[in-house]
Amino acid sequence: MGFITPNDFPNLRELYTAQLRYLLSTENQIVDGLPKMIEHAQETQLKQAFQSHLQETRNHVTRLQRLLGDVINDASDKKDPILAAIVGSGENITKETDAGSVRDAGLIASAQKIEHYEIASYGTARDWAQQLGLKEHAQMLQQTLDEEKHADQLLTQISHSANLKASQGATVAA
Numbered sequence: 001m002g003f004i005t006p007n008d009f010p011n012l013r014e015l016y017t018a019q020l021r022y023l024l025s026t027e028n029q030i031v032d033g034l035p036k037m038i039e040h041a042q043e044t045q046l047k048q049a050f051q052s053h054l055q056e057t058r059n060h061v062t063r064l065q066r067l068l069g070d071v072i073n074d075a076s077d078k079k080d081p082i083l084a085a086i087v088g089s090g091e092n093i094t095k096e097t098d099a100g101s102v103r104d105a106g107l108i109a110s111a112q113k114i115e116h117y118e119i120a121s122y123g124t125a126r127d128w129a130q131q132l133g134l135k136e137h138a139q140m141l142q143q144t145l146d147e148e149k150h151a152d153q154l155l156t157q158i159s160h161s162a163n164l165k166a167s168q169g170a171t172v173a174a
């Protein structure tokens, strides 16, 4: 699975480029995974939050492809095994719960792990772009970072009622 070997990245620009390619893999996996989460969520508000973030995520893919086209003229991704593991643990939650508020609480937890991973990754990429004098890159990465933070905050809000319902053992009709 070789994530990084020491001499692959002789300078920050190449490390930055690799970060963009891992991020592209991250976003591609989210585009693949979110439809299942939408399907398995029960609360309308949660479904809608996932749905609108799926739209945003498609934009994140497009932005990364543009940035990669700019630095290496190659918009291919580099498999991100960490995100695959987080998505896998989220899929287990679906298998291990019945449809309802407990599953919703688990789906939110899993989605927030993904958002936090993205927030960390985009924060780094934006800083590197700034350091490399790639101003437009830094702006586009900041835009995505803001959307990830917003998605995370919205999930925190939704989690308050979802967790309450889950703790009461209530199941709500779809």
Ligand SMILES: [Fe+2]
Residues within 6 Å of the ligand: 027, 056, 057, 060, 118, 144, 148
């Ligand atoms: Fe994203």
Ligand SMILES: [Fe+2]
Residues within 6 Å of the ligand: 053, 057, 114, 115, 118, 148, 151
């Ligand atoms: Fe996201």
